[in-house]
Amino acid sequence: MFWKKMFGAKDNTPPVEEQIVEEQKEQGFFQKLVSGLEKTKQSFVHQVERIMTGRKVDEELFEELEEILIQADCGVHTSLFLVDQLRERARAEKITEAEELQAVLVEEIVDLLQKNASPLRTPTEKPYVIMVVGVNGAGKTTTIGKLAYRFKQENAKVLLAAGDTFRAGAIEQLQVWGNRVGVEVIAHQEGADPAAVAYDAINAAKARGSDVLILDTAGRLQTKVNLMSELSKVHRVVTRELGRDLDEILLVVDATTGQNALSQGKIFKEAVPLTGIALTKLDGTAKGGIVLALANELDLAVKLVGVGEQYEDLQDFDPSVFAAALFGTAKQ
């Protein structure tokens, strides 16, 4: 959909049958999201419900809530912030029943997530260039594979660039994805200069008339100064060759990561102008509260979430849909 809007989209209203298919598909996505969030729901939401049932609002309740939030990886800072918001509202709105407070909590969480929320940018010019960065093992290459699949489904001409020239087997890994999804991959030898790969990829994308170019980069811990400057260099080269800013620079974060995700966000942002976060492996963690910490403490929007191992399990992040899936409230 996203893609059609931009290139060669003539009919804005799809035929009725197609609309139904689309709706079913969306329904399917929602179910995926619900099942992917099952673990979080069990440990986080059910605990919130447990303490919020059949009691009065008191200080003890706030403390228990703080505990649950911290346990969900929301971080001390963000947990205290949320609980303070609730305390304030409970006082102002004279809320005395714990059950009522739960709705307020959901509201506050959605507010927090909505603060910086925005979908992937709409393409304005070919090629639409996405650069994917992150620490080792976050799931960059897999995310790229899934993104490529998604754009391919939308009939876009996709090109991938194997910019991880450091890790053994990384180039092959991306090539396997390329074969699976049926898109081309620009690759050099292992150990080659990643900036040179990016340079070639931009020019190849232009020459071949690709709609989308996705650049992979090697995983790097944010504390490695040299590797971070290498990343800045790759970005510089890409921007120069492209003659404009990249459309998206996504930081891939593993949802099982704790508070270190904040440091990742902060330092990667200093190296390259991040446009958002892709949160992976959310189906495996009972936590994922780091989403809240990221939204609260860094001006970074979560744009994509990975909730399963299937190609289509990488979804756009929509705060209200996310909250609906999590808290089991009716969709929208």
Add this chain to the structure above:
Amino acid sequence: MAFQNLSSRLQDTMRKLRGKGRLSEKDVDEVLREIRLALLEADVNYKVVRDFIAQVKERATGHEVLSSLTPGQQVIRIVNEELTQLMGGTQTKLTMSSKPPTVIMMVGLQGAGKTTTGSKLARMLKSQGHRPLLVAADIYRPAAIKQLQVLGEQIEVPVFSMGEQNPVDIAKAALSHAQSRNNDVVIIDTAGRLHVDQELMDELVQIKEAVNPAETLLVVDAMTGQDAVNVSQSFNEQLEIGGVILTKLDGDARGGAALSVKAVTGKPIKFVGVSEKMDGLEPFHPDRMASRILGMGDVLTLIEKAASAVDQEQAEKMAAKLMEAEFTLEDFQEQLAQMKQMGPIDQLIGMIPGMSNAKQLQGLEVDDGHLRKIEAIIQSMTPEERRKPELIGGSRRRRIAQGSGTRVQDVNRLLKQFNQTKQMLKQFSGPQKGRRKKGMFSLFQ
């Protein structure tokens, strides 16, 4: 505050206590509150923190502290002891079978670092005289087999693979392959999987039953959050792990997972991954880690590193030169090369007592790039210039700067600091001992 690390956070708190003659219960409470927050921000599991604080509090408010002359010191000692205890007391080694081959199975979540760590382990065992065999049993992740093959080639350890067949069959075949080739250690790299994925967890159980490993090692990312507890618990319940390897400790993760995992599973952390390079695997020392967290420095590791990287004879020669203040830029270049062998400079500095918290180092990114710059400058000098830096006038400086891709100011700075160092050495070795000037360390700033 949010990005301050556990170590500096605890140090701040402890400074308040230091030198206090008496501790009121309120003092202790305040300190414990800070420690609690610091531990939580370090991703230590909530319940683990609660138990830990309770334990420290009991001891800190007891007779032991109040009757002490320096109660502040006592609380620090208790926190240190309890932290060490929490991370597993003394160091534990790998379990080897009495009858070879010893089978080691690497398990863990996706992206924890199993393949890299398995190869590092193979390299370490090889350097200890073993003949390891690596087994590629990750048939799911694209190019995982290829990755292991490339790493195996790098470290010159054979890799057994059978393509994308059933991992249980691969493991069995690898075992008989190892027996026929006389490999005494077999390291099986399994696919990453979520601990909640029952089907894949069952597969691991089957591999385990088929090859009966002496050691099942759970690889845990040091950046893992509160979920570290659930992950290690569920792997342990289903596979009865023998120990844990904590990876990516070279990042700025506070590594709270280390504290949690042992407390919850009762299984020790055996090794830690400290770099992307193949030699970046070190034994885990709970006592050292606790000291490091408390800012007491990790001197033992530093000494060990120095001992393995520095040639004894060379060191003696160097010491003699230093004493006679005959130190030249050539010697300095040699020293730099040795330091590089010891590992990244920021890691080394973190190990020096007091340095991790030193004012002048705060906010300073001690970056190997500086070292490389210095090296480049020295390399762009002629041998004669290195021996007699006083020869280097204006035009030589310009040439050196050009040759090393630096600026004349960089060359000036290096020469100036070198001269200061040399003078300092003279004062040390000469008859009259003068005031200490800026030392060698200022070169890294």
